[in-house]
Amino acid sequence: MLILASQSATRKALLSQAGLRFTALPTAVDERSLEASLLDEGAGGRAVATALSSAKAINISLQHPDALVIGADQTLTFAGQLLHKPADRAAAQAQLRQLSGQTHQLHAAVALARGGEVIWSFLDTVELTMRAASEAEIEAVLEAEGEGVLASVGAYRLEGPSIQLFERVQGDYFSILGLPLLPLLGALRRFAPQILLGAAPS
Numbered sequence: 001m002l003i004l005a006s007q008s009a010t011r012k013a014l015l016s017q018a019g020l021r022f023t024a025l026p027t028a029v030d031e032r033s034l035e036a037s038l039l040d041e042g043a044g045g046r047a048v049a050t051a052l053s054s055a056k057a058i059n060i061s062l063q064h065p066d067a068l069v070i071g072a073d074q075t076l077t078f079a080g081q082l083l084h085k086p087a088d089r090a091a092a093q094a095q096l097r098q099l100s101g102q103t104h105q106l107h108a109a110v111a112l113a114r115g116g117e118v119i120w121s122f123l124d125t126v127e128l129t130m131r132a133a134s135e136a137e138i139e140a141v142l143e144a145e146g147e148g149v150l151a152s153v154g155a156y157r158l159e160g161p162s163i164q165l166f167e168r169v170q171g172d173y174f175s176i177l178g179l180p181l182l183p184l185l186g187a188l189r190r191f192a193p194q195i196l197l198g199a200a201p202s
Helices: 009-017 031-040 045-063 089-099 135-151 161-165 181-191
Strands: 002-004 068-078 081-083 103-114 117-130 166-170
Touching (some): 002 009, 031 045, 045 068, 045 117, 103 181, 135 161
Antiparallel strands (some): 103 117
């Protein structure tokens, strides 16, 4: 049994499009509290993403010890600061204005847990540069995107109209979407080949 410890529509879509059968369950992890504790200890965006993905996987794995559980998380760092999902459209507009004409980093982490323990994890960092967009362009993108950007740590969706705000992207596309898919599929071939296409019947 394969479980995704997330209700993220994007992550669910990526796994489904890859041909995987899985169950998606929400976690009881207090992400902001764990993040605050890590930041107090001096952790950066990469460490926070890794810790959160592992915590999510373990949380569900303890409830379903026989299942293979996928935990994933993504953080965004800009000028040494950790940014979060915008609370509303005004916050999204302010965040896009802040990132306009600048370069920021997305850190995407994924972990596999079984029996309450992490058995594999992976972290990837992507560097993204926004062009210097006008207020009208930012407003137009937000209008086109709708509420979807509020679920994104960057207040944008590269798979949507937000791509018009960008000048350069250096890194893996799936990591930008929040799930390093190719490394994950490689791990699944190692730990649970029977759930993948073309597997020999058991």
